[in-house]
Amino acid sequence: MALDRELVGRSYPPSAVYEVGRAKIAEFATAVGALDPVHLDVDAARAAGHPDVIAPPTFAIVVSLEAAFVVLSDPEVGLDYSRVVHGEQKFVHHRPIRAGDRLVATTTIDAARSVAGNDLLTARVELVGEDGDAVCTAISMLVARGVS
Amino acid sequence: MNADVGIDVGTELPEQVVRITRADLVRYAGASGDFNPIHWNERVAREVGLPGVIAHGMFTMALAGRAVTAWTGDPAALLEYQVRFGRPVVVPDDEDGAELTVRGRVAALLDGGRARVDLTVTSAGEKVLSLARVVVRLP
Numbered sequence: 650m651a652l653d654r655e656l657v658g659r660s661y662p663p664s665a666v667y668e669v670g671r672a673k674i675a676e677f678a679t680a681v682g683a684l685d686p687v688h689l690d691v692d693a694a695r696a697a698g699h700p701d702v703i704a705p706p707t708f709a710i711v712v713s714l715e716a717a718f719v720v721l722s723d724p725e726v727g728l729d730y731s732r733v734v735h736g737e738q739k740f741v742h743h744r745p746i747r748a749g750d751r752l753v754a755t756t757t758i759d760a761a762r763s764v765a766g767n768d769l770l771t772a773r774v775e776l777v778g779e780d781g782d783a784v785c786t787a788i789s790m791l792v793a794r795g796v797s
Numbered sequence: 798m799n800a801d802v803g804i805d806v807g808t809e810l811p812e813q814v815v816r817i818t819r820a821d822l823v824r825y826a827g828a829s830g831d832f833n834p835i836h837w838n839e840r841v842a843r844e845v846g847l848p849g850v851i852a853h854g855m856f857t858m859a860l861a862g863r864a865v866t867a868w869t870g871d872p873a874a875l876l877e878y879q880v881r882f883g884r885p886v887v888v889p890d891d892e893d894g895a896e897l898t899v900r901g902r903v904a905a906l907l908d909g910g911r912a913r914v915d916l917t918v919t920s921a922g923e924k925v926l927s928l929a930r931v932v933v934r935l936p
Contacts, residue, residue, distance in 0.1 A: 673828075680828035681859035682815070685872050699873070706866070706875045707859040711829055714855075735854050737928075739879035745872070788879075 652761040664754040703745035713787035716754035717772035737790035743783040766795030810901035818894035851885035864899040877932035
């Protein structure tokens with residue numbers, strides 16, 4: 650199904666709160682081999698000027714990709730989930746994600762187009778802290794491959 | 798030229814070589830919550846037309862980013878990071894797995910003591926990420 654350009658600008662309601670825990674940060678950091686002490690050791694993180702351990706730079710995907718997927722369940726978008734692959738990813742960090750953060754994700758469709766039978770959809774997810782402070786902007790380009 | 802730290806356009810980051818095994822993919826699946834079977838199940842991967850089990854694109858992105866954080870010594874200095882997932886990293890079911898080579902080069906000095914680093918990420922001699930760019934705060 651070809652994407653409708655009028656989808657551009659559509660926003661979805663904010664997600665439930667995602668509470669960032671030290672153990673989850675350590676698990677993710679270890680899985681990607683990011684063994685810098687600021688991810689694993691509270692004292693080291695504080696010595697580096699952070700209030701608590703900070704997450705590695707791509708940790709935001711744990712929260713943002715699920716939020717981006719709300720567009721796939723929008724019946725008016727009509728992307729075939731089984732054909733969707735991740736085309737591009739971008740993070741703009743306003744500050745590091747850290748343990749204790751209570752993040753809320755809000756998703757907006759930034760672009761939608763069909764190219765050579767493939768549907769390309771760009772979802773921008775704004776992650777904000779409980780006080781409304783900007784934490785990270787995560788932009789995912791999803792590609793629904795056309796039936797060949 | 799950033800005289801304090803001797804960084805200029807063209808400065809190359811130390812090359813990083815990372816090995817990815819099936820066990821690493823399982824661990825990343827658990828840590829990230831991405832349980833798509835193409836990242837751990839050979840049968841499903843082949844059914845959808847892949848040559849075999851492939852690494853999560855986001856796992857490759859995370860590993861490539863380490864070349865930059867190792868260089869700056871400060872993960873919080875990585876301000877922006879973007880990639881295009883060009884070609885899948887096929888991970889064989891053996892001890893050696895796949896090898897990922899990450900090279901980086903300072904492409905531009907930006908205002909506010911920042912720099913843009915362009916990454917070249919290859920596996921089995923093929924580029925697996927394209928337009929892989931990082932904006933870092935220089936020390």
